[in-house]
Amino acid sequence: MTTDETGATAHGVLRLPDRILFGDGSFSAVAVEASRLGSNVLLVCDPFLLDSPELDGILKELASLNVDVTVEARVVPELPREHVEELIAAHRNSGADAVVAVGGGSAIDLAKLIALGLSTIGALDTWYGENAIPSPVLPVVAVPTTAGTGSEVTGVAVLTDPDRDLKVGISSPYLVPCVAIVDPLLTIGAPPSVTAASGADALVHAVEAYTAAVRPADWSAQLPVFVGRNLLSSPLALEAIRLIVPNLARAVRDGNDLDARRAMAQGSLLAGMAFGSAGTHLSHAIQYPVGALTHTPHGLGTGLLLPYVLDAVLPTCVPQLAHISEALGLRESNSEAAARAAIDAIAGVFEEIGLPSDLRSIGVTDADVPRIVELSLTVKRLVANSSDTPTPELIGRIVRAALDGDRARPVSEETNDQNRIHA
Ligand SMILES: NC(=O)c1ccc[n+]([C@@H]2O[C@H](COP(=O)([O-])OP(=O)(O)OC[C@H]3O[C@@H](n4cnc5c(N)ncnc54)[C@H](O)[C@@H]3O)[C@@H](O)[C@H]2O)c1
Ligand SMILES: [Fe+2]
The missing domain is CATH 3.40.50.1970 (Rossmann fold)
Known part of the structure; x- marks a missing residue:
C-alpha cells in the first residue's frame, strides 16, 4: 500500500454536495x-x-x-x-x-x-x-x-x-x-445539552475519520460508502479537530459566544466532509447497540466511547494521534507520548462539557456486555474501518473498560509505560 508521509493512503475519495455555502447570514x-x-x-x-x-x-x-x-x-x-x-x-x-x-x-x-x-x-x-x-x-x-x-x-x-x-x-x-x-447563527439557540452531544459527535467524526483504517481502493468495483482514511479526507478531519477541541466547551458554557459557535459550525462541516467518505469506526459501531439499549443521544454515546476506543487502537495509529497532538499545539518528547496526550486532550474536552464518562452511569450493566459486543460486530461497514483487527476480544476490552470508566484497562503492556499522562 502506498502512503504519503502522514501515513494517509496515496489515494483519495470525497463525495460532496454540488454547493456548500458557509457563513453568518x-x-x-x-x-x-x-x-x-x-x-x-x-x-x-x-x-x-x-x-x-x-x-x-x-x-x-x-x-x-x-x-x-x-x-x-x-x-x-x-x-x-x-x-x-x-x-x-x-x-x-x-x-x-x-x-x-x-x-x-x-x-x-x-x-x-x-x-x-x-x-x-x-x-x-x-x-x-x-x-x-x-x-x-x-x-x-x-x-x-x-x-x-x-x-x-x-x-x-x-x-x-x-x-x-x-x-x-x-x-x-x-x-x-x-x-x-x-449558517453558524442558526446554532445560537441550541441548549447546552444539545450543543454538547452534537458537538461531541462532530469531534468523534473528525477523529475517527483521521484514525480510520487504510483500505485498498479497487477502482474497477463499486467503492464502499466508507472507504477509510485517505489523502483528501485527512486534511479536512485534522482541521476540524483543530477547530473543535478549543471551542466545544466554550460553546456549551456560553451559547452566545459567536466565535465558538462559528468554529463549531465550521468544524462539524469539515468533519462531515471528511467522514462522509473516510467513514467512522468503533465508537460509532459500539454506540449503535448502546444507543438502542439506553435511549441516550447518539453524540453522548460516541463521545463517551471514543477515549476507550483510542486507548485500545493506539498501537495501530500512533502517527495519526501524534499529528492530532501536534495540531492541538501539545508538546511531547516522542510520538507515543504525543499520541497519549491527544487522547487525554480529547477525553478532557468531553469531561469539561459534562459527558458521562462510563457506560454504567447511562444504564449499561455487566450482563449487557456480550450482547453489545456481538451486535457491534454486525455493523460491518464500521468495524471494517477499524485500524486494529476488530476481534470480539478487542471490542469486549473496549466495552468493559468503558463500562467501568477504566481508562487504564485497554492499554497494552507495551504502551503502558511511564509516558502515560493520566492513568
Ligand atoms: N446522517 C449522518 O451522517 C448522521 C451523523 C451523526 C448523527 N446522525 C443522527 O442525527 C441525530 C442527532 O442529531 P442532532 O445531534 O443534531 O440532534 P437532533 O436533531 O436530534 O436535535 C436534538 C434536539 O435539539 C433541538 N434543536 C436542534 N437545533 C436547535 C437549535 N438551534 N435551537 C434550539 N433547539 C434545537 C431539536 O428540536 C431536538 O429537540 C441522530 O438521530 C443521529 O443518529 C446522523
Ligand atoms: Fe456520529
Missing part, C-alpha cells in the same frame, strides 16, 4: 437555492423553528419566487421507522420536486429518508446498509441548526427500527444532499 440563500431545484418544495422543519422569524422569512421568499411549499414539522429525535414511513405515505402524492431540511441531524436525516421514500417503491428496510439505493433520489437542501452531525454533507441517514436491537443506517452516495447551507 448564509441562511438567506435557502429560498433561492430551493427555487433552483423546482417549483414545489417540501420543507422539513425542526419544531423549535415553528413561528420563528427564520421560517417566516423562508416562506415569504419562496412565495415571492413562486415556489409552492408544504411544511412538515413532525420531526421526532432519533427517527423511529414507523414514524418516518407514516410521513413518507403522507407526502407520497405531494408532487414535490425537492426537499429542504432546516434543523438538527434528525430533521436532516428525516428529509433524506422522505426524499428516498418519495423516489422509490418499497419498505425502508429494503435500503438498510450500504449502496442498496439503486438510483438518484429527490434533491435535498440541508440547513443544519446544530454543530453537528455533518449530515448536511454526508450520504448517511440513521433511524431507529424497533424490530432491531440497534440503530440502522442507510448509506449511499445518492443520499448526499445537493446543497448544504451552514
